[in-house]
Amino acid sequence: MSKTTEQVRKSLKARYSSEKRFRAFGITAVAFGLLAVVVLFTDIISKGTSAFVETYIQLEINWDPEELGIDDPTDPDQINVADYDALIKAALRERFPEVEGRLDRRALYQLASSGAGFKLRDQLVANPDLLGTIQTQWILADDDVDIFIKADAEERQSKRLPEVARPWVEALERDGQTDIQWNASFFSHGDSREPEQAGVWAAVTGSFFTMIVTLVLAFPIGVAAAVYLEEFAPKNRFTDFIEVNINNLAAVPSIIFGLLGLAIFINLFGLPRSVPLVGGLVLTLMTLPTIIISARASIKSVPPSIREAALGMGASRMQMVMHHVLPLAMPGMLTGAIIGMAQALGETAPLLMIGMVAFIVDIPGGPLDASTVLPVQIYLWADSPEASFVALTSAAIMVLLAFLITMNTLAVLLRKRLERRW
Amino acid sequence: MQAGNLVLLLIALGAVFYFFGWRRSYAVSAPLGGVRHLHSLPGYYASLAAVWCVLPALALLGLWLIIDDTVIRTNLMASLPSAIQPANEVDYNLLLNQIRNVAGGALNPAFVPAEVVAAAEQLAAMQARNQQMMSIAFVSIAVLGGVWGWSRVQPRLRARQQVESVMKWMLMGSATVAILTTLGIVLSVLFESIRFFQKVSPMEFLFGLQWSPQIALRADQVGATGAFGAVPLFAGTLLISFIAMCVAVPVGLMSAIYLAEYAHRNVRAWAKPILEILAGVPTVVYGFFAALTVAPAIRGFGESMGLTVASESALAAGLVMGIMIIPFISSLADDVITAVPRAMRDGSLALGATQSETIKRVVIPAALPGIMGGILLAVSRAIGETMIVVMAAGLAANLTANPLEAVTTITVQIVTLLVGDQEFDSAKTLAAFALGLMLFIVTLGLNVIALKIVKKYREQYE
Structure with missing residues (x-):
């Protein structure tokens, strides 16, 4: 046996145990992450289930x-x-x-x-x-x-x-x-100082109107921007500047968008505070980068042969995009939009800036009524001193998570169902 | 009519002109022997008529809504009798608000001078007239535009090119929204910050050690001098971000390495999506978890060890923020680790290195720029994170490095300064925008550097 082999053999034990240690670190890290998920969810569920019933x-x-x-x-x-x-x-x-x-x-x-x-009183009025x-x-x-x-x-x-x-x-x-x-008032009432009468319905409708405004604005604008950048934009500095902007906006802290909304939409344009319209505008600006980036990816995945075939048959560029590229890229765009919407639905900080932290008892009837949204309602209840609000907050979190899980599952299903491999 | 109703009416008008444009394109093609003798398909002629109806009217509406308020205001204030003409800007706004409130019915006319009541009536009349004029102008522009578009329908008209160029401009307009947003952010934050720095010197803001943004209402009030030294906020932000990174970087990185290099395919298929759930949980939920579960637990544990722990300790907020960032780091690290070419691993393994030695000496060094970029992005996330710290970190601006004490952060202060009633000119409110400016500059810088590193790295192996 040579000297080197001897040396290697001696060090083998230490090297193998170091290998094992490294592996153990890896397993610990994954286990820690999984544990965090489990603890988070069991904590919320164990605190919140009691709020779905009342005495x-x-x-x-x-x-x-x-x-x-x-x-x-x-x-x-x-x-x-x-x-x-x-x-x-x-x-x-x-x-x-x-x-x-x-x-x-x-x-x-x-x-x-x-x-x-x-x-x-309601009983007596009825009978x-x-x-x-x-x-x-x-x-x-x-x-x-x-x-x-x-x-x-x-x-x-x-x-x-x-x-x-x-x-x-x-x-x-x-x-x-x-x-x-069964606590029916939880799903039909607005906020209340009395925990047993408080409900999430006002916040859910507020979230609904905010999301509608966001979807109506962000999806068309995002898709249009993605189409322009992928299919029409000439390679020049202006286009580069747009791309740099989109990438940076995707990483700007959400609270900054709140400052923008406060300074521009409310103080400059004079739009009312605490309304879903302004909330939707702010969330539109915030989700646009996400939607644009995912829409561009799905436009890119449409093979060039389809574009060339359309152009070869005499279609104009716009016809090629509208009749062929967009329909084929639509499932991917929708998936991206749903994920962007899910992000917007869970967002709180920018909405605090534009005054959506109001105490809302009445169910809002439209995007111009003062309202709050589900995550902000959670924030407000989490700050309330009564012990019952802890259960109520957890229950509201469960409602919010249920919406998010539904949206994300929808996105995954949509992707599986409609995705095409070329 | 309200602007919303006008837009609905416009959609109806657009549809009507679309229909007539369609009809006319058939009518003009009939003597020639059918639609194939038209330059474009009938749909393009129809669209062109609708575009002529809709776009000019929309532009008019937008312009009108932007300027009408100013025009009404100046006319109204100029027409006031000299007895109540305001002397300075503050009085001007006060009077204007009074008039508006009387006109809107929020203020009882009995409480204000007769001149103001008269002005309010005049305002109401002006507003009604404004509405009327706007509606008439809007509808006539829409109809005139539509008729013009309709009358231009001729077999030789290059309708497709015209419609397509309009569409292209609209697509380009959508793409510039991103630039406008950045511009809006910069202008809104910068503008208010400049006003703040006129009241408080930038040196005091950047290097002062005292933060108590209360402005005294009375001169003799206790502890209300209004100090705007932001160093404690920067320190608190860095402390919490540092704790978060101490959790997220090792856990995120090691789980990415394990899942990419060691784990069985089935384990990876299960563990990765579960870890990514953490990324989809709203931050307000983490805030609740931090404030009501983690903070009391840490406090109880600390007290059982004989330590004094603040109930809103930096440790709780940092720990939970770290958990939030784990999937962010692990998915970015996963991307760069899997991008390291197979041949490099094989070479190292063939020379007799163990798997962990290969990872430590070959894969990680090769992936390091990408990993660093990911970590920088995660730091900018941690600095800008709001809800966890608002709910779980304190409000007191302590300058300390002890993670068991309460500290406050930039984002917490922005939220506390801006939520609730506020007057828009006080240094207190403007301070929030100065903090926002700092936050924007720092996160922007981190992002630019990180994206550059990641991009450069990607080019290396592609």
């Missing part, structure tokens, strides 16, 4: 006209302004006759949600015959009660429900007078 308590509602302050049941004004909270308060006193003293009474009244009265009857009703509970009911025995100690109210809630629970039902 109701069963009370004997006595539709007493006197308590309501209605003396003429045919008068719609009286029915509208009647004191429905009084009915709930009376029912609670009825259920817990032993509770006395002003402070305890107040704690008792707070078992029911402050919005429960409106539901009773005036209820007046004077006694009915067993499920009344929406306050969020403190809701959290308390949903928690298990150990966790209950740390919840916010006042000490005096705990026996009452436990009594209700023992008698089967609490129930956990």
Whole structure:
């Protein structure tokens, strides 16, 4: 054996173990990344699922006209302004006759949600015959009660429900007078200071209008720009300058687009604040580079033979592009557009700049109504101090992620379905 | 009529002229013996008529909307009686707002002088007249244009070329939107920054160590002198970005190497898309995760070790930001690693190197420029990232290198300065634009360098 071979053989053990270490590092890195995905999703899901249901308590509602302050049941004004909270308060006193003293009474009244009265009003408006009857009703509970009911025995100690109210809630629970039902208001209401009444619907519609504006502007402009750059642009400095601009815009932080929107659209053009139209404009500028880059890639993938055949048959350049290149490149362009839209849907920072952080209770009716969007709603709820908002925020995140996953799956399916290999 | 309705009407008019253009192209070709004697297909003649109807009218509408406000305002203010003529610019804006609010019904006319009420009525009348004139001008231009386009339909007219050149100009216009956006960003940020630097000297902004952007309402207010030294913000941004890079670079790079060089095809097919999910999660979700899960966890862990950890520590924000950037680095690194030619690996392996030695001594050095470019892009991402730091990092501008303390960043300050009520002239609001300018310059510089490196590297192996 030569000296070198000897030397190599001696070092082999160290080299092999270093090889193993390197491999282990790699596996650790991949595992860390996968773990991050798992932890992120389980965290959100475990926090958020409880917000999809909410607690109701069963009370004997006595539709007493006197308590309501209605003396003429045919008068719609009286029915509208009647004191429905009084009915709930009376029912609670009825259920817990032993509770006395002003402070305890107040704690008792707070078992029911402050919005429960409106539901009773809607019932009475729909069915005036209820007046004077006694009915067993499920009344929406306050969020403190809701959290308390949903928690298990150990966790209950740390919840916010006042000490005096705990026996009452436990009594209700023992008698089967609490129930956990599907939280329909989460999908139909706007924002609210009361967690049990807050919903994402206003934010979802706001997001919808913003996305419509973005799609209507960004897709045609992006495709047109890509067609120009790929098919018509002469190779000169102007074209190079456009390309440099597009590449740089793709990497500009999104908050800068917010500054642009604030300075140009709102302060210079005088467009209103907090409306989906301006949000859509800002997001259009932000997603354009993404859409242009992916559209160019799919135009490039159309083989030159098709262009040459079209030109050979006497088509003009514009006819060649419009009749042959664009239809063939369309699936790729659509995929890129959907991915760009998904990015825009999750974007928050630029929308904060143009005032879409408003507290929106009403469902917006069009792109010129003040509104907020889903990610901003998440941001607002995440800042709220009440514990119930944590669950609500996670639930809103789940809704947002569901939209994003749907859009991305759609993009993948579209690509698989329509993609052609040349 | 409102501008939106006018546009809808215009679409209808365009369709009408398209139809008539189509009809006329058939009519003029009939005596010649059919459409084949026309220069272009009938659709082009029809489109030309529609274009003549739509484009001039749209241009008019745009111009009108840009200037009408200014014209109304100057006329209105000039016609005011001298008793309430404003003395300076502030009074001018105040009075104008008052008149507008009265005219819009937001302000009760009983609370303002009679002259203002009269002016408001005049404003309302002017606006109504303006609407009317705009509608009439718009519709007549559209119809005249359409008729002109329609009357030009002749067998010899080169309609296709004309329509195509219009289309080409529109395509080019779309492409210039990118330039206009850059220009808009630069101008809006630069313009406001210059106004800021007139109030606060650039030296103080760039090198000052104190950041407290509150402007005193009263002279004797405590701690409200308004200091605009941005160094603590730069330091905080760098600290958080540095922590993020410490997480993202090793993890991203090693997972790219493992998936590209070692992993079985099936593992790669599963692990890569799952890692890329991280790139698709909105940043606001990461912010929530950082603020409500990671930060308390780090705090609890730190306190069990006897350390004092701020509840909004830089570490939590940086860690989560690092997780966000992992897929960004790993996919860029994957691209450059797979671009290294097979022959280089084979050569090294044939000489007896182990696989890890090949990677460390041959593949990585060959891919290094590309990897560096990717890392620079990731740094610019980290610096510009907003929502994670807004939700998980603090507001207090501490100048510290301790990752367990709360720091604030450029983006956090931009958001806090601009969200909520703001007067547009105060140094506080303008400071946000100066910060935006810094952010834009730094990220732009990083991107330009990174793209150059990546491009140069690509040319090497292609």
